[in-house]
Amino acid sequence: MVSAKVKETLSKVLFTAAAIICIVAVVTIFVFIVAKSIPALSKIGVFDFIFGDVWRPDKEDVYDQAINGKYGILPMIVGSIFSTVGAIIVGGVLGFFTAVFLARFSSPKVKKIFGTVINLLAGIPSVVYGFFGMYVMIPLFSGISPTADGSGLLVTSLVLGIMILPTVVALSKTSLEAVPQSYYEGARALGARHEQAVFRTVVPAAKSGITASVILGVGRAIGETMAVIMIAGNSPEYPDGLFGSFRTLTANIVLEMGYAGEVQMGALLSTGVILLIFIAIINLLFGLVMSDRKQHGSGRRHLREIKYDFSKAGKVLSWVTAGIVAVVLVLIIGFVFIKGIPHITPQLLFSDYKYGGEPSIGPAIVATLMLIVISILIAVPLGIATAVYLNEYTRRGSRMVKIVRSAIDVLSGIPSIVYGLFGALTFVVWFGNTTSILAGGFTVSIMLLPVVVRSTEESLKSVPDSFREGSLALGAGKVRTIFKVVLPSALPGIFSAIILAVGRVVSETAPLIWTMGSVIQPMPTGFLGGGATLAVALYALSNEYRYMNEAYATACVLMIIVLALNTAAGIIAYRLQRKLQGEKNVKRKKRY
Amino acid sequence: MLKEKKDTDVGRKNGTETNVKKAPFGNSISVKRADLFYGDFHALKNISIEIPSNRITAFIGPSGCGKSTFLKCFNRMNDLVEGCRISGEFRIGDVDIYSDATDVNELRKNVGMVFQKPNPFPMSVYDNIAYGPRTFGVRKRSQLDEIVERSLTQAAMWDELKDRLNKSALGLSGGQQQRLCIARALAVQPQIILMDEPTSALDPISTGKIEDLCSQLKEQVTVVIVTHNMQQAVRISDKTAFFLLGDLVEYGDTEKMFTMPHDKRTEDYITGRFG
Ligand SMILES: Nc1ncnc2c1ncn2[C@@H]1O[C@H](COP(=O)(O)OP(=O)(O)OP(=O)(O)O)[C@@H](O)[C@H]1O
Ligand SMILES: [Mg+2]
Numbered sequence: 001m002v003s004a005k006v007k008e009t010l011s012k013v014l015f016t017a018a019a020i021i022c023i024v025a026v027v028t029i030f031v032f033i034v035a036k037s038i039p040a041l042s043k044i045g046v047f048d049f050i051f052g053d054v055w056r057p058d059k060e061d062v063y064d065q066a067i068n069g070k071y072g073i074l075p076m077i078v079g080s081i082f083s084t085v086g087a088i089i090v091g092g093v094l095g096f097f098t099a100v101f102l103a104r105f106s107s108p109k110v111k112k113i114f115g116t117v118i119n120l121l122a123g124i125p126s127v128v129y130g131f132f133g134m135y136v137m138i139p140l141f142s143g144i145s146p147t148a149d150g151s152g153l154l155v156t157s158l159v160l161g162i163m164i165l166p167t168v169v170a171l172s173k174t175s176l177e178a179v180p181q182s183y184y185e186g187a188r189a190l191g192a193r194h195e196q197a198v199f200r201t202v203v204p205a206a207k208s209g210i211t212a213s214v215i216l217g218v219g220r221a222i223g224e225t226m227a228v229i230m231i232a233g234n235s236p237e238y239p240d241g242l243f244g245s246f247r248t249l250t251a252n253i254v255l256e257m258g259y260a261g262e263v264q265m266g267a268l269l270s271t272g273v274i275l276l277i278f279i280a281i282i283n284l285l286f287g288l289v290m291s292d293r294k295q296h297g298s299g300r301r302h303l304r305e306i307k308y309d310f311s312k313a314g315k316v317l318s319w320v321t322a323g324i325v326a327v328v329l330v331l332i333i334g335f336v337f338i339k340g341i342p343h344i345t346p347q348l349l350f351s352d353y354k355y356g357g358e359p360s361i362g363p364a365i366v367a368t369l370m371l372i373v374i375s376i377l378i379a380v381p382l383g384i385a386t387a388v389y390l391n392e393y394t395r396r397g398s399r400m401v402k403i404v405r406s407a408i409d410v411l412s413g414i415p416s417i418v419y420g421l422f423g424a425l426t427f428v429v430w431f432g433n434t435t436s437i438l439a440g441g442f443t444v445s446i447m448l449l450p451v452v453v454r455s456t457e458e459s460l461k462s463v464p465d466s467f468r469e470g471s472l473a474l475g476a477g478k479v480r481t482i483f484k485v486v487l488p489s490a491l492p493g494i495f496s497a498i499i500l501a502v503g504r505v506v507s508e509t510a511p512l513i514w515t516m517g518s519v520i521q522p523m524p525t526g527f528l529g530g531g532a533t534l535a536v537a538l539y540a541l542s543n544e545y546r547y548m549n550e551a552y553a554t555a556c557v558l559m560i561i562v563l564a565l566n567t568a569a570g571i572i573a574y575r576l577q578r579k580l581q582g583e584k585n586v587k588r589k590k591r592y
Numbered sequence: 593m594l595k596e597k598k599d600t601d602v603g604r605k606n607g608t609e610t611n612v613k614k615a616p617f618g619n620s621i622s623v624k625r626a627d628l629f630y631g632d633f634h635a636l637k638n639i640s641i642e643i644p645s646n647r648i649t650a651f652i653g654p655s656g657c658g659k660s661t662f663l664k665c666f667n668r669m670n671d672l673v674e675g676c677r678i679s680g681e682f683r684i685g686d687v688d689i690y691s692d693a694t695d696v697n698e699l700r701k702n703v704g705m706v707f708q709k710p711n712p713f714p715m716s717v718y719d720n721i722a723y724g725p726r727t728f729g730v731r732k733r734s735q736l737d738e739i740v741e742r743s744l745t746q747a748a749m750w751d752e753l754k755d756r757l758n759k760s761a762l763g764l765s766g767g768q769q770q771r772l773c774i775a776r777a778l779a780v781q782p783q784i785i786l787m788d789e790p791t792s793a794l795d796p797i798s799t800g801k802i803e804d805l806c807s808q809l810k811e812q813v814t815v816v817i818v819t820h821n822m823q824q825a826v827r828i829s830d831k832t833a834f835f836l837l838g839d840l841v842e843y844g845d846t847e848k849m850f851t852m853p854h855d856k857r858t859e860d861y862i863t864g865r866f867g
Contacts, residue, residue: 473704
C-alpha cells in the first residue's frame with residue numbers, strides 16, 4: 001500500500017509530465033522540420049527556392065555535389081494562394097449568407113436540421129470530397145473546359161469552398177447570434193424592416209466574428225492536401241486560367257515524399273516550413289481579430305452608417321445561398337450513397353486481398369481498427385492527463401498553462417501533411433525503416449492531442465467546483481477527488497471526445513500515406529507491418545478508374561462510419577449526461 | 593452507541609497509516625489572534641474565540657463580513673484559495689491544525705462541512721454516503737451498509753431513502769439533497785460539523801427539518817453554523833458570534849446576545865437597522 005503522500009506526488013508528476021510531452025512534441029516538430037530544411041535551403045539558396053519558378057527535382061542530387069535539379073516553389077506558393085482565394089470566394093460568400101439565413105431568417109426547426117447537417121459536413125473525410133470532385137465535378141466541367149479536362153483551379157476552388165463552409169458557417173452563426181437582441185429591436189423600433197435590421201445593424205455588429213470565421217477557413221483551405229491532389233492536376237506550374245493544372249504547397253510534399261532524393265527531401269521539408277509560415281501568419285491574424293473582438297465586445301464598437309441599402313438583395317441572397325448549400329449537401333451525400341450502396345458487397349467488405357486480384361477493403365477495415373487502437377491508446381491517456389493538469393493542477397492564468405495551451409493551439413493548426421512529413425522521417429525510421437501501422441499510429445496520435453485535450457478540458461470545466469469542495473471537505477485527497485468525482489462527472493464529454501477522435505483517425509489520409517502505407521494490401525500481419533486505412537484505400541481506388549464501383553462503395557462505407565461515429569458521440573454524451581443528472585422525471589421537469 | 597463502538601473497532605482493524613497517525617482531534621475549537629488576508633485584503637482581523645464542544649454556535653453578520661472565511665479556517669478549506677494567508681493559532685481539541693504535522697485530510701475527516709448549496713456527487717445515494725468511509729479505507733460491503741444506514745438514520749432520512757439507495761442523489765429534492773450532504777458528512781463520524789448557510793437555498797419545511805436535525809446532532813458533535821437568518825440563530829444556537837467587516841464584534845450566549853447586546857453595532861444589526 002502506497003502512502004497517501006507518495007500517491008499525491010506521483011500523480012502530480014505524471015499529470016505534469018503529460019503536459020510537458022505536449023510542449024516537447026510541438027518544439028520537436030518545429031525544430032526537426034526547420035533544422036532538416038536548412039542544408040537544402042543553403043544549397044538551393046533561399047531566394048532561388050522561394051522565387052524560383054522551375055521545379056525539376058533530380059533524385060541523384062546530394063548535398064556534397066553540385067546539384068542538377070531545380071527547386072523553385074513560387075508556382076506552388078501562387079497555386080496555394082489562388083486556390084485559397086478561390087475557396088474563400090466560394091465558401092466565404094456561401095458560408096456568410098448561409099449563416100445569416102440560419103441565424104436570422106430560418107425557422108427554428110429548419111435551423112436545427114440544417115445546422116446539424118452542416119456539422120456533419122465538417123466530419124466528412126477530405127478524401128471523400130476529393131473523390132466527389134474527381135468523379136462528379138470534373139466530368140461536369142470537362143464539357144466547358146477548353147482542354148476538355150475539367151480539373152484545375154475552378155474545381156479546386158469549388159471543392160475547397162464547400163469544405164470550409166462548415167467552419168465559416170459555425171463561427172459566423174455564433175457571432176451573429178451573440179449580437180445583443182437590443183440592437184435588432186432598436187432598429188425595428190425605428191421602423192426598419194426585418195432584413196434592414198439584420199443587414200444594417202446585426203451583421204455589422206458581428207463583423208469581427210465573421211472575419212475570424214473566414215480566416216479560420218483560409219487556414220483550413222491552405223492546409224488541405226488530399227482533396228487538392230485529386231483534382232488540381234498537380235503539374236508544378238503557375239495556374240493557367242480556370243482549368244490550368246497547378247500544384248499547391250501541400251500537394252508538392254505528398255506527391256514527391258515517397259521517392260525523394262536527398263536535396264529533394266530537403267526541399268520538401270523547406271516547403272513544409274513555408275507552409276508553417278503561412279499558417280503562423282493566419283493564426284496571428286486570427287488572434288488579432290479575436291483580441292480586437294474581446295476588447296470591443298462583439299458589438300459595442302462604433303458602427304459605420306451604411307450608405308446603400310443592400311438589405312433586400314441580402315435577404316434574397318440568404319435564401320438563395322441556403323438553397324444552394326442544401327442542394328450541394330444533398331448532392332454530395334446522395335450521389336455517393338446512390339452510386340455506392342449497391343456495390344457494398346460481402347466480397348468487398350470481408351474478403352482478404354491478393355496482389356493483382358479484385359480489390360477488397362477487408363484488410364483496410366482491419367488496418368483502420370488497428371490504427372484506431374494505437375492512436376487512441378496513446379492520445380487519449382496523454383490528452384486527458386494534460387487536460388487534468390491544466391484544469392486541476394495549475395492556477396488560472398499561470399505561465400505554464402499559457403505555454404501548454406499555445407502548444408495545443410499550434411498542434412491543432414499544423415497542416416496534416418506536415419505531420420506526415422515528420423512521421424515519415426522519425427517514426428518510420430524508428431520502427432524498422434518501413435511504413436507501419438505503429439508509425440502511422442504515432443503520427444496520428446500527435447494530431448489527436450488537441451482534440452482530446454480541448455474537449456476534456458471543456459468537460460472538466462463544466463464540473464462544478466462544489467463537487468471538488470464536497471470531496472475535499474470529506475477528507476479525500478486531490479487524487480481521489482479527481483478520479484472518483486471530477487473525471488466521472490466529466491465522462492460524457494470525455495466519451496464524445498474519444499469518439500470524435502476515432503472519427504478523425506478514420507478520416508485522415510495525408511499523414512498516413514507515407515507513414516503507414518499508400519496501396520491496398522493484404523490483411524495486416526501486425527502492428528509493425530504496413531496497411532492502408534479505408535480513407536487511404538479510397539484514395540488508391542480513385543486513382544484506378546477500373547474500380548469505380550468499388551471506389552464509390554468505399555466512399556460510402558467511409559461516410560457511413562464517420563456519420564455514425566459523429567451521431568454516436570452526440571447520443572452517448574446526451575445519455576450519460578442524463579444518467580448523471582438523476583432520474584428521468586427530474587430531468588423532464590427541468591426541461592419543459 | 594454499541595454500533596458506533598463497533599465501527600471504530602472495524603476502522604482500527606482496517607487501519608493503514610492514516611489511522612495509525614490519527615491525531616487526537618477533540619471537539620472544541622479555540623482560536624487566538626487570527627488574521628487572514630486574501631492578497632492585500634484583510635478579511636479577518638485579530639479574532640480570538642473559544643467554541644465549546646457539543647453546542648451549536650451560530651455566526652451572524654452582514655454579507656461579506658467574513659463568516660464563511662472564518663468557518664473555512666477550521667477545516668482548512670482556505671488552503672485551496674490562491675493568495676490566502678493565515679496567521680494566529682487555531683486549535684481543535686489540543687491539536688494545532690495549521691502545524692506541519694497535521695494531516696489536512698485527517699483534519700477534514702474530523703471536521704465535516706455542509707455547504708450553502710447542496711452538493712451531492714452525481715452518484716447514487718449509497719455511494720454518496722459511502723464516499724467518505726471508502727476514502728479512509730473501508731471496503732467491506734457489510735460495513736458500508738451499516739455506515740449508510742447509521743448515517744441516514746442519524747440524519748433522519750433512512751425511512752425516506754431506504755428504498756432508493758441506488759437512485760442518483762441528484763434526483764432528490766433540494767432539501768433532501770442537503771440532508772443527504774449532512775448524512776454524508778456524518779458517515780466518517782466527525783467531531784465537528786461546519787455548516788455554511790445550509791438552509792438558505794431551501795423551502796421553510798426543509799429548513800425546519802434541518803434545524804431539528806442540528807439540535808439532535810449536538811449530542812454527538814459540535815455544530816458551527818453560519819446563518820443570515822436571525823430567527824434561525826435564536827431558534828437553534830447556544831452561542832452566537834457577530835461579525836462585522838472582518839471583526840468579531842461580540843460573542844456570547846445566544847439568549848443574552850439577542851436580548852441584551854453589549855455593542856451598539858450588534859444591536860443595530862439584530863434589530864434590522866443595517867445589514
Ligand atoms: N477567494 C477570495 N479572494 C478574495 N477575496 C475574498 C475571497 N473570498 C472572500 N473574499 C472577500 O472576503 C470577505 C469575506 O467574505 P466571506 O465570503 O467570508 O463573507 P461572508 O460573511 O460569508 O458573506 P456572505 O454572507 O455573503 O456569505 C468579502 O469581502 C469577500 O469579498
Ligand atoms: Mg458566506
